[in-house]
Amino acid sequence: AQSVTQPDIHITVSEGASLELRCNYSYGATPYLFWYVQSPGQGLQLLLKYFSGDTLVQGIKGFEAEFKRSQSSFNLRKPSVHWSDAAEYFCAVGVVSGFQKLVFGTGTRLLVSP
């Protein structure tokens, strides 16, 4: 069965410091991978996605993620965090089997300290 693991429930980063959020997936076929962000009281906004090709993908708000097939990982990174980045981050794998759906990880809450 497909699954996504985000091992860090909470992460605190100082403003201006770099960030890496971890994501590991389990999926038998070629994965379609996504990172979404949920700000407090808001919906889910797509940060970036990986379907194929270059394993380093660029997203919005200065985020990037690297797909590593050998490690079944799709970690999210940002070189310099801003206070407005404080939010919940969800990694997801897209499953296509006659239909499509997203299987989400449990999320990582990012706190940004001054």
Added chain:
Amino acid sequence: DTAVSQTPKYLVTQMGNDKSIKCEQNLGHDTMYWYKQDSKKFLKIMFSYNNKELIINETVPNRFSPKSPDKAHLNLHINSLELGDSAVYFCASSQTQGMTEAFFGQGTRLTVV
């Protein structure tokens, strides 16, 4: 010009009541979804509709009945609400061909008291 819009944003109701959540998308997508986010923030798909036809029902109780009058709308009706139904419900839409990203609404926070 919100892409995926849900109403209401907040819904507080008593156990046993019946309530509906509405969702509309103006992206021209063929597929719409309902996802449930529980109190631990875990997101899980409930239903998926493609061109008004149900294609995914992830073992959701019969008290939950989605209805899609056209491919731009997917409403969720819940009968006999229970305390455990309290959650945030997200509507989403996507294109049908292959895997594409899903666009989410702002969510409806349902509280059953």
